[in-house]
Amino acid sequence: MTPGWFARGFPHIWLPYTQMKTTPAPLAAARTQGSRITLADGRELVDGIGSWWTTVHGYNHPHIIEAIEKQARVMPHVMLGGLLHEQAATLAARLAALLPGDLTRVFFSDSGSVAVEVAMKMATQYWLNRNIRGRTKFLAFKGGYHGDTIATMAVCDPEEGMHALFTGLLPEHHVIDLPRDEKSTAAFGAFLEKHADELAGILIAPLVQGAGGMIFHDEQTLRRLRAAADKYELLLIFDEIFTGFGRTGTMFACEAAEVVPDIITLGKGLTGGTLPLAATVASQKVFDAFWSDDPAHALMHGPTYMGNALACAAANASLDLFENEPRLRQAADIGKFLGQTLGRCVGRPGVTDVRSRGAIGVVELDHIVDLNALKRRFIEEGVWVRPFRNIVYLTPALTISEDDLEKLTHTIVKVLR
Numbered sequence: 513m514t515p516g517w518f519a520r521g522f523p524h525i526w527l528p529y530t531q532m533k534t535t536p537a538p539l540a541a542a543r544t545q546g547s548r549i550t551l552a553d554g555r556e557l558v559d560g561i562g563s564w565w566t567t568v569h570g571y572n573h574p575h576i577i578e579a580i581e582k583q584a585r586v587m588p589h590v591m592l593g594g595l596l597h598e599q600a601a602t603l604a605a606r607l608a609a610l611l612p613g614d615l616t617r618v619f620f621s622d623s624g625s626v627a628v629e630v631a632m633k634m635a636t637q638y639w640l641n642r643n644i645r646g647r648t649k650f651l652a653f654k655g656g657y658h659g660d661t662i663a664t665m666a667v668c669d670p671e672e673g674m675h676a677l678f679t680g681l682l683p684e685h686h687v688i689d690l691p692r693d694e695k696s697t698a699a700f701g702a703f704l705e706k707h708a709d710e711l712a713g714i715l716i717a718p719l720v721q722g723a724g725g726m727i728f729h730d731e732q733t734l735r736r737l738r739a740a741a742d743k744y745e746l747l748l749i750f751d752e753i754f755t756g757f758g759r760t761g762t763m764f765a766c767e768a769a770e771v772v773p774d775i776i777t778l779g780k781g782l783t784g785g786t787l788p789l790a791a792t793v794a795s796q797k798v799f800d801a802f803w804s805d806d807p808a809h810a811l812m813h814g815p816t817y818m819g820n821a822l823a824c825a826a827a828n829a830s831l832d833l834f835e836n837e838p839r840l841r842q843a844a845d846i847g848k849f850l851g852q853t854l855g856r857c858v859g860r861p862g863v864t865d866v867r868s869r870g871a872i873g874v875v876e877l878d879h880i881v882d883l884n885a886l887k888r889r890f891i892e893e894g895v896w897v898r899p900f901r902n903i904v905y906l907t908p909a910l911t912i913s914e915d916d917l918e919k920l921t922h923t924i925v926k927v928l929r
């Protein structure tokens with residue numbers, strides 16, 4: 513039975529990434545708890561996706577909920593122009609302490625796409641402030657995804673960012689193969705020899721390119737990027753909106769490679785899946801280029817809800833949980849379990865690859881014939897798994913119970929048979 517609010521409201525909703533004419537109706541969600549989503553009709557689904565990779569501590573973690581409630585009574589929001597509040601100040605200091613190297617200046621925004629745009633603007637103005645002209649392009653990589661706004665679409669994989677469709681609207685950057693083997697490393701080197709002096713920076717989602725297809729690369733690839741950025745004096749930007757907060761096994765993916773980028777972007781898991789918040793964190797070197805007596809050298813950017821106090825309180829509470837609960841060990845345990853159980857799909861007809869890293873498990877198929885039918889099948893089995901293109905993947909909450917995790921992997925193995 514569909515609730516009244518659904519019937520009244522759905523005709524006015526425009527859903528994400530959806531052909532509204534042919535889409536099956538969305539499910540009516542009523543409640544969440546831990547790794548479970550309860551539907552309005554009473555059915556319960558085990559969540560394998562963590563609401564687009566945000567709910568690292570599961571839904572409704574009492575410590576985060578309490579922090580939000582407390583902050584709501586004191587001060588839900590105050591503009592960050594000319595005012596600073598305790599939650600934003602504390603969060604900035606904590607992020608600076610957690611991040612490697614001298615990534616110590618935190619610029620808050622309200623979505624990942626905006627955080628990436630801010631990083632691109634910072635990197636471009638870094639050169640202008642130093643009176644170096646013509647460095648306005650970015651080098652990004654195939655398989656990458658950095659957001660849906662116009663500037664970020666232009667640095668996504670050309671297919672993902674629909675560069676052909678939006679020709680004329682999108683600024684043109686360079687998107688090439690990641691230097692992951694001898695051939696692509698040679699091509700990368702040749703590209704930089706030719707184009708380095710047009711570039712403001714290099715942009716990469718480190719270790720795992722998420723929305724681009726859950727594509728993994730190794731630490732060595734990131735070290736190659738750092739070495740190239742140093743050689744050609746380019747800024748290296750890590751987009752850790754997906755990989756940050758334990759997803760790949762370390763708190764941030766850059767730690768595993770022991771590479772410190774010049775700018776890092778954070779989002780998604782930052783508030784533990786409760787409120788929208790993102791951050792662009794700059795190194796001292798980048799910040800210094802803006803430190804001047806000239807007002808024109810300032811970073812002219814300021815989202816209205818920048819540093820929202822409720823969201824910052826949620827993020828501080830989320831960081832408490834990383835300090836006080838064994839999240840990284842849980843991520844490692846999940847990874848081991850995903851590797852073993854999804855591994856049963858290896859060699860099945862149509863399965864081209866099975867891989868896991870941190871709390872990410874992926875079954876790659878030759879192709880998926882009917883994506884909607886497959887999604888429906890998962891729901892019938894009581895799990896919330898959202899395959900895309902030719903990928904079936906799991907990114908559960910790091911707190912998911914063994915039983916729920918087993919239900920997810922068991923269902924995938926069963927359904928893909």
Ligand SMILES: *Cc1c(COP(=O)(O)O)cnc(C)c1O
Pocket residue numbers: 623624625626628657658659660717722723751752753754755779780
């Ligand atoms: C999700 C994502 C973004 C965009 O974040 P939004 O909050 O959806 O704007 C950018 N980069 C990466 C790597 C992401 O996974």
